[in-house]
Amino acid sequence: MKKKDVYLLVFNSLSDWEASYAIAGINNPQFQKNPGSYQVRSVALKKSPIVTIGGVHIQPDMTLAEISPADSAMFIMSGGMAWDEGQNMEAVDVARVFLAAGTPVAAICGATVGLARGGLLDDRRHTSNARDYLAATHYGGAQLYEDAPAVTDRNLVTAPGMAPVDFAYHIFKCLDIYSPPVLEAWYGLFKTGRAEYYGELMKAINA
Structure with a gap:
């Protein structure tokens, strides 16, 4: 059985803990309904090694230019200081393509700011670190914001950085892993x- 790829965006300043529960559950066949159906692959803008906020060095498996929704089960975007600096918008463009193709996207913490700037939260229910955190982007979906530990709407999972367990729960539910x-x-x-x-x-x- 060919494993389906779940792509994890990696970049310098990546917040290590935010997707940790999710990627461990996806990559570990223990407890799964169909063990070994998925594998996690790290994706970055370039193949250069990155360093997370916790000092972990990661050699990306692939670049953003190499991935497509047809080959993937999900695209996961974690937070990190880069988002607050306006970086990673190339990943937002990838998320747009995935959502248009019906392939799920999951974004937590600062990654939700990127989605807001890209207009991807204008017509979907969502959450983030705080209502004002997203409002600062002047995006068009403020009326759809929910004060919740995680929200899923039309293949898009969002969560605040303080809720990695809830983020994983929604991802597992979306992928029907357990x-x-x-x-x-x-x-x-x-x-x-x-x-x-x-x-x-x-x-x-x-x-």
Whole structure:
């Protein structure tokens, strides 16, 4: 079975933690309905190594020019200081192409600012770090903003940087990686840290 690619945008100042739960769950076949269906591939503007905000060095697998929605299951865009500096708009153009083709896009924290600047939040329900954070871009979708840990609307997932678990939950749901009982138990465990959810997770996996 050929694995479908999930592309992860990487760039200097990338906020390491924001997509960590999501990419671990996507790339790890444990608990999945169809183990090994997906693989995560890192994508950057250039093939040059990048350094995350946590000091992790990443050699990108591909460039933005090499990817297309036909070859992918999703395009994930994490936050980082580069977005507040107006960078990464090439990735917003890629997101536009993916959404037009019906391929999901997931953006968290600063990446939502890029989408707002690109007009991609003007007609979709969405969230971000704060209402005022996006309002500063003078985008046209302020009336569709929701104060929520994550929002999915028409193949677009958005979340604030403080909600990596909710971001992953919406991504997993969008990609249909886990059965509903496994997904809900996973979310309960990682969202609350309560031990009873581990038992529910094991029960759901073995059902």
